[in-house]
Amino acid sequence: MKRSQRVYERLARAFPHEFKLAHGDEMLETGEAAMAYLEKRRGWTGMARLLADAAVRLPLEYLSEMRSDLRYAMRALIKSPGFALVGILSMGLAIGLTTNVYSCNWALLTRPMQGVAHASRLVMAEKPVSYFYVESYREQKSVFAGVAAFQTGVPFNVRVPGAEDGKQQRIFGQLVSPDYFQVMGLDAERGRLLSPAMDRAGDAPTAVISDKFWRMRLGSRSDAVGLVLRVNGQAVTIVGITSRGFEGAFPAESASELFVPVTAPAAVAPELANDVLHRRNAREFLALALLAPNVTPAQAESAIDGVTRRLDANDPSAPPQTDKAKRVRFLPAGTRVPIPPELKRALEGFFGLLMSIVIVIACMNLGTMLMARGANRRKEFAIRMSIGASRFRLARQLMSEGLLLSLLGGLLGFGLAYLLNVLNVQLHQAVDAPGIPDLSVDWRAALFAFVAALVCGVGLSVAPALRAARSELTPALKEGSAMQLPGHRRFGLRNLAMTAQLAGSLMLLLITGFVLVGFARGYQVQANFDPKTMAMASIDPVRDGETPEKALDLFSKLPQRLKDSGKFSSIALTTLPPFATVDDDDSEQLTVDDPRAAQRVQQPAIKESVGSGFFAALDEPMLSGREFNDADERSLMEPAPADAARMLPLVINETAAKKLFGSTNVIGKHLRDRSHGYEVVGVVHDLKSGMGIKQAIAYVAVSRDDFARPPAAGITILARTRAGVNGVEAVRDVVSGLDSKLVLFHVETLSEQLAMSRRGIRSAMLTYGGIGGFGLILSAIGLAGVTAYAVAQRKREIGIRMALGANKGQVLRLVLREGITLIAMGTLLGFAGAALVSKALEAVTSVLADALAMGTNDPRLLVGAPALLAALALVACYVPARAAVRIDPLKALRTE
């Protein structure tokens, strides 16, 4: 029985200090007495009850202590509301902001599309292929459970029966192979989706509409299934509605509302003309594949590489067989943005880094504030220790204060994240931005931020707690907070904290600033005229039901009619609105056609079709040569001659000229691309637009093909108005006078269009600006905390100095000098960190690289950010220093 006695004693000793102080001895005594009795009367069962009782009560007593700790901590925080508020706010802001930013990006990157089964197994080929290729891929049953083909961003002019004005609307949708929805694993909300069995070539045209189409354009009418729409002038029957939230594959490119099977006749979709389904080299479809279970994208890529190479052998435009690179690359298609895995990792890393910096700064704030507070409360601790509180008890007390702050901060953070989220959703709904998923707070991010905050809150309160517990009682009881005159340690905890704080904040401010300025500059458009005076409107006669011949006729008459109206000073037609951002992916390889040259010069350039007078309409003088004239345009209106040697006129921009020829004196030089030979007739300045200011652009004259089959953006009319004319209305009048059937879309002035395109930037600016501004607030709080702590620690030293005759100025200088040294060190470290991080970011992602390249040399940032921080830091040093010189030397010296 000796052993059970020892166990009981051990258990009794393990009880919390306060409990033992009050009842420890008695509990031992009572236990021993009971034990003697129990041994005689009840044997081992009684003994077991006794031990079990102690074992069960032990954790309960600790819990109860913790509760009273927290209650005490709450009281302590309520007593210093300023400290509590700042601590909770900074923690809450950090958690809320990081959670929100991460949630949004996380949602974009990884959240599966709504309603799509097996989203994780869905992949999409990066480059378009012909329909024939897709059919061959479909045969690879060992790697694919299904392969569908689709074209996205396909425009349809749709007339809804019973619509108020009977007007057509331009709607974007997809042309899909009939097995598309099976591959997606999507269910119909109503009716049926397409299927190879039901939708065959030659059947009456059918289409599936999205849930959004049904709600927004059909007013959720119950007879929607079976309704006949006029699509591009043809009757098409709605057979089903997709499940809610579905916007087609690759929604980031274009949110789709209408899904037309490729079996439809070409009249419904001109994209299907020219036997596009059977021409092997018509690379116009994206392959969407459902991987067989347990097959990775890389395995699938290898598996179909051979197939693709065999098919490519028959296509002269394909890369040569010697090219070792993989022919097909799969991107994840189950999420909203098909991001290649390596880019996804880089982006996640970027946001993870931003998030960590913010949280670390907030935590450092909390830590330094707790430290300062601990230093100021030494007297309180000394008193509590002298009346019997244990050191452990005091340490626990400080830690519970840290815990409470983090908990409250966490709660505030969750609230804030939720609120920001609601705002975000409303913002996106207000602008109806495409490709924005259902944003909701990501619990993983929230959990991460919360746990990080808890760990930091508790962890950072340990240091001051231990320090406080080490205090010597007598001097602490006598007067103030500082016991020993702390030696001036250059690398003390406090100095390190302040330097790190500054460096971290500067880094955050600089990186966000770089990205921000980069974005802003990238999207800065410099028109040579007032953008309000340019009216823009797009038309697409073919999709309005006109024949290609009629369309050609229309376009030949339209410019003259506009000129005749007398309301416009200049007019041009184009396939792409000016200053629109173009993807590098749309570029085509141009080769210098010079038989004497030793080696072939090749350069990818973006190809844009513009009409005669395009640059004149933009007030853009030619650098050399001429721009397209009516003669060029007329010659291109003829059916394409068989003569392949014919040289088409080409205008290139400055960047393209320098990259291809090394100079801008290039008039008359020859170039060629996959299908044509060109002669350079003019060189033009780079239009200042888009992220890539230095994009090489080749302008070709609008041709018969463009008019007969306009691209998704239609043919855009640019019309510069004379003063006092409502250009938009004038264009509308002329067009309807020419053909009342025509639907004008994207009708706006250039300034309106520019404002639209800046919206994305505004939201990015809000995000990054928010993070940067937040870093600033945090660092201000932190600096004030650190310096307040420093001054509190040096109170006695300052008192002695003043007693020995130092005047206020000298003391102020002393405090400020130290502050300035720290600020300088922090600034240097911050710059170095920012440089490192932006280099690393540039290396991993081209998206940020462009922005960073433009942002990193902005003097406002390079000088402004550190100056702002330094000013803040100086104020944060000055205020407590002012307080320090008011210290009564007598009081400070009393501890001696």
Next chain:
Amino acid sequence: MTKRRVEDFLPLKPQWFHILLALAGEEQHGYGIMQEVLERTMGKVRLWPATLYGSLKRMIEAELIEESSKRPRPELDDARRRYYRLTSLGRQVLDAECERLQGLVHAIQTKRRMVTG
């Protein structure tokens, strides 16, 4: 902490009831309370030490009992022991609990009469 009302404690936890009852007559120390309860219930209810002292601690916090400064005669006193007595709130709570239990007994008797009668 705001002062708690008598009703807040009802129904009283059994071990609290026994402790209050043990202190109703005289001031007692922990071991004494344990013995008293054991005798009164003829060995049926034993307040195990950890539960006993845990309850005492909480009852002091709840202001139902308090430590007494009166000590027994030196030859009987053990310096380690603390003595407890009822506070006026403790007495009120005990009264209220007794009344509640009496009401319960009354209800049981009425029921029994209805069944047998």
